[in-house]
Amino acid sequence: MHVVVLGAGYAGVTLVRKLERTLPKTAAITLVDKRETHLVQHLLHRAVRTPEIADQLCVPLDDCCERATVRHATVDAVEYDAGQVTLSDGTLEFDAGAVCLGAQTAYYGLPGLAEHGTPLKRPEDAEDIRKRFLELCETGGRVVIGGAGLSGIQVAGELAELANDERADDTVAVELIEQQPTVAPGFPAPFQDAIAEKLTERGISIKTDTTVKSATDGTLDVADSSSIPYDQLVWTGGITGPGALSNVRPQVRSTLRLGQRTFGVGDAVRVIDDNGTMAPATAQTAVRQAAIAAENIEALVRRDGGGFDPRLSRYVYDSLGWVATVGDGTVAQVGSNVLTGTPAKTLKATIGIQHLAGIGAVEEAIDFAQDTFGTES
Ligand SMILES: Cc1cc2nc3c(=O)[nH]c(=O)nc-3n(C[C@H](O)[C@H](O)[C@H](O)COP(=O)(O)OP(=O)(O)OC[C@H]3O[C@@H](n4cnc5c(N)ncnc54)[C@H](O)[C@@H]3O)c2cc1C
Incomplete structure (x- = not known):
């Protein structure tokens, strides 16, 4: 068998x-x-701001299996x-x-989108986004993130914090655009509202009801015939x-x-x-x-x-509920309750640690816990 x-x-x-x-x-x-590693993809956005974490997010497949044969x-x-x-x-x-x-990331056949937009699905993507964004921090400019689902929200938050770390928050604009009327489409309304608040607190501008039609080098054309200029484009607008x-x-x-x-x-x-x-x-x-x-x-x-x-x-x-980070802020919805601050942050980190430990990546789980909570070995 x-x-x-x-x-x-x-x-x-x-x-x-x-x-x-x-x-x-x-x-x-x-x-x-x-690939030779399992990727803890739901934390990948963190590698944009903190590249050291990428190692903890890539677990060798042989470490995940006890008796299964791994075939690359x-x-x-x-x-x-x-x-x-x-x-x-x-x-x-x-x-x-x-x-x-x-x-994989969906570009819906929209002209220029795959050519100009960087997706966020693999550690290499996080590296590319970071590299280009650090250049932007030198020169000033605008990064546009297309798609305000879990990946778009969370990468926007990391980029806003990175601009702050680089003391470029006055010269770099972070803008999140979404086709639907709200951020985090499909999630409960209280969660959407709390996420929108955290994004706004971090100076991220949000444009909802905005449908991308095509991209050229430096401009996104949207459905109402207007255009949105950008210096960097990150595309998290859907999957196929x-x-x-x-x-x-x-x-x-x-x-x-x-x-x-x-x-x-x-x-x-x-x-x-x-x-x-x-x-x-x-x-x-x-x-x-x-x-x-x-x-x-x-x-x-x-x-x-x-x-x-x-x-x-x-x-x-x-x-059971949902948790997402917006930079250093975290929002969790558990049942009908929306949590923010330390309880939400602890919940998000615990989910990551539990996942790592659950797939046999105990060392990575410990490193991740130490990085997140600052405990010493
Ligand atoms: C930035 C980001 C943030 C996210 N945040 C959250 C979050 O907060 N909460 C949440 O619940 N979800 C989140 N998600 C979504 C979550 O990561 C995905 O839903 C989840 O990874 C899906 O798991 P999966 O096993 O179906 O696919 P994946 O985890 O994508 O695994 C698919 C595997 O198949 C392999 N593969 C693909 N094609 C081939 C092929 N042809 N041959 C051999 N191997 C192949 C890949 O290498 C990969 O290892 C986030 C996603 C991203 C990108």
């Missing part, structure tokens, strides 16, 4: 760690990723029913598997499916089933639960879906040899 997990982000690594504990020892598990290769195509995956260096057959390949799935995020229902032998988990897919709710593309939902996928893969493995289709577990979207 061979189980493959494609992609080693939040969904893939969480899934592998659960399968390592629940599958019979006779089942072989392979984790495939094009790019996934080119997956056959969900036949149980075959085409890799950059060969093929793999599988009896049960999961597609956890995440998403991974290249291996032809840039599409296929829709799955609550069993997460993509095909006879294959499940889809995390940002790579659009999950609609039995209540008709579409799960947001977040680390939190990816981790929760991975728990359901682990149960369903185990059910397929234990049915090995045939028989009826097993009864599968069903994912229901639910959230």
